[in-house]
Structure formats: structure tokens, C-alpha cells
Amino acid sequence: MPVTRRSYTGPGDLRAMQGLAQRIWSKSSSVHVGDLAWQRFQHVGREAEWPTVLWEAGGEVVAWGWVSLPGELGLLVDPARPGLASEVLGWFEDTASAAELTVTVLDAEKHVIAALERSGYALQERSAFQSYMSRLLVDLPEPVVPGGFTVRPVGPDDLERCVAVHRAVWHPSRVTGPSYRNVMAAWPYHARLDWAAEAPDGRFGAQCLIWLDEHNAVAELEPVGTLPEFRRTGLARAVCLAALRAAHRAGAREAVVYPVIGHPKSAGALPLYRAMGFRPYARTLTFTRTRRRIPPSPGPASPEGAHSRT
Ligand SMILES: CC(C)(COP(=O)(O)OP(=O)(O)OC[C@H]1O[C@@H](n2cnc3c(N)ncnc32)[C@H](O)[C@@H]1OP(=O)(O)O)[C@@H](O)C(=O)NCCC(=O)NCCS
Structure with missing residues (x-):
């Protein structure tokens, strides 16, 4: 089944992204349907800071990436399609505007961690993380x-x-x-x-x-x-x-x-x-990498990430 890619267009697409979260939910998954709703809707006027892309196959979402400009990525990838993790990371690099790229994942998301390591990301020892x-x-x-x-x-x-x-x-x-x-x-x-x-x-x-x-x-x-x-x-x-x-x-x-x-x-x-x-x-892990490509133009500064808790 071919996989197609398109940009997020509005709340109907969040519902489709939640569909993936619900379908692959397990103790190895980083996203609950409610967390996605809360993170997307708790603030207004931030869509321009949040480029988001959906990968679809057979009428359902199989992966998505959500950038918080200038340089943070949240993503969810169907473990049955691990190859899509690298595609999401490639899109992230083309989209971000920061010199350092930051990706937060769950320690149990082995397919995403493998893609991060293949792409040259390094695990950061951060003092703050989320405990699941x-x-x-x-x-x-x-x-x-x-x-x-x-x-x-x-x-x-x-x-x-x-x-x-x-x-x-x-x-x-x-x-x-x-x-x-x-x-x-x-x-x-x-x-x-x-x-x-x-x-x-x-x-x-x-x-x-x-x-x-x-x-x-x-x-x-x-x-x-x-x-x-x-x-x-x-x-x-x-x-x-x-x-x-x-x-x-x-x-x-x-x-x-x-x-x-x-x-x-x-x-x-x-x-x-x-x-x-x-x-x-489980707990979250943060990976970073210095970007290789020149950013097209600087994006708006974002003091809070996609997963900010305010
Ligand atoms: C975390 C928070 C919600 C706790 O609210 P609270 O009404 O003070 O909590 P409670 O009085 O019901 O505490 C129940 C028990 O939790 C534990 N607890 C709560 N706050 C604690 C603290 N600051 N330090 C140590 N233990 C604590 C204790 O065991 C406490 O029982 P005890 O007081 O008899 O020892 C509050 O501190 C808060 O709003 N913090 C900022 C927002 C936040 O962190 N929210 C959670 C996000 S996931």
C-alpha cells in the first residue's frame, strides 16, 4: 500500500493523528489521545510555530511529525512501519530553523530510537524528563x-x-x-x-x-x-x-x-x-544533533515546546 504525505490542515487532522495514537496504544507508545488534544488546543494562535505533517496509507495515518519551531520535534510512528521514522526525521531537518535539532521520545520507542541513532543524533543527559x-x-x-x-x-x-x-x-x-x-x-x-x-x-x-x-x-x-x-x-x-x-x-x-x-x-x-x-x-529521552543543512529562513521563536505543561 503506497504511503502519501500531506500537511496538517486543522482539527480534523488532529483527530486522524489521534487515530494512530489509539490504534498503536501500548506501554511502549508515547502518545495518549488526550495528551494530543490538550497539547494542540491549550493555547491559541500557535499554528505558524507548529508545522505538522501526516503520513497516510490505506486511508489512515501511519506516522506524523509535529515541529515546534525553531528546532523541536514530536513524532509518532507505527512500529509496523519503522522505516517511516527516518522520513519524519528528514522532513524535520528540512523544516526546522535552529542550529540544534531536538527530538524527545519514549525510552520504549525502539524503532524511533534506532532511526535517531542512524541519523547521527546523540542522547542528552538532561535534568528534566517525563516519567510515564x-x-x-x-x-x-x-x-x-x-x-x-x-x-x-x-x-x-x-x-x-x-x-x-x-x-x-x-x-x-x-x-x-x-x-x-x-x-x-x-x-x-x-x-x-x-x-x-x-x-x-x-x-x-x-x-x-x-x-x-x-x-x-x-x-x-x-x-x-x-x-x-x-x-x-x-x-x-x-x-x-x-x-x-x-x-x-x-x-x-x-x-x-x-x-x-x-x-x-x-x-x-x-x-x-x-x-x-x-x-x-517508562520515561522520555531527549536526542539532539547539529543540523547539516542550511535553514531556509529563521522561524518564530518558541519559548515553550510542543509538550510544554503550561
Ligand atoms: C502537585 C500538586 C498538584 C499537588 O497538589 P496538593 O493539593 O498540594 O497535593 P495533596 O495535598 O493532595 O498531596 C497528597 C499527597 O501527595 C504528596 N505530595 C503532594 N505534594 C507534595 C510535595 N510538594 N512534596 C512531597 N510530597 C507531596 C504527599 O504524599 C501528600 O500527602 P501528605 O501531604 O499527607 O504528605 C501541586 O503541588 C501543584 O499544583 N503543583 C504544580 C502543578 C503540577 O505539578 N501539577 C502536576 C502536573 S503532572
């Missing part, structure tokens, strides 16, 4: 909600409060009302899995958004956060457990979460998930 953690959704404890708070799924009038808690947790953040509205419109968002802890004064003190891949029965937590003034009171644990129980009722058998390790903003993430029974099963 999972937990079966059995024996989930009842949430213990701190006094005065109400833990509940968000409703139709909660958009501004969802944005406010996220922006305060991840300050400075580019999440806005319009961008969160796009998140809520993205597949497979569902408000029954978007949970918040409401403080006595009406603010949201903590949030936990869960994305459910119904086909694989895997739920992903992204994002999770507690306002600084309410931390270490049990709020994140309560809102996450409530959301996880809702995900279980909706059909999830397992949950995954990808905390950044070694970043000062998220020092509490790993201990929080460990305390809730999550265990690491």
Missing part, C-alpha cells in the same frame, strides 16, 4: 475532601473558573477562555471527567482533567493542579481520586499520567502520584 506512570483502577479509595470544599465535575458555567485555576497554578500561562473552550470542544473531552475542588469563596482551588480513550480503556490525567495557597491539604488527592472514580465508571480500567521530573514548578507531582498508587513504567 500508570495505575490500574481497582481499589480506588474514597476521596477525603478538605473541610469547606466541594469536589465535583465542572458545569457549563465554569469555564472562567477552570481557566483561572489553571493560570494561577501554571503562572505565567497562555491558557485563556478561548483556548480552554477549544479544549472542551476537542475529542475526547467530556465534562463528566473534568473535575474541580470548589473553595468556600467559589474559586476553584484544584483541578483534574481526565481524558478517556474508550477503545483502550485507558484514562489520562492532564492537567492537574492546586492553587499555591491550598497545597498539602489533600485537595489534589481528593479531586484526582474523584475524577479517577468517574473515569472507572465511564469504562476506564487503567490510568496514566506523565509528570515532569526535575522541573521546579512541578516538584510535588511525582510524590502525589506515588501516594495515589501510580508507578513509573
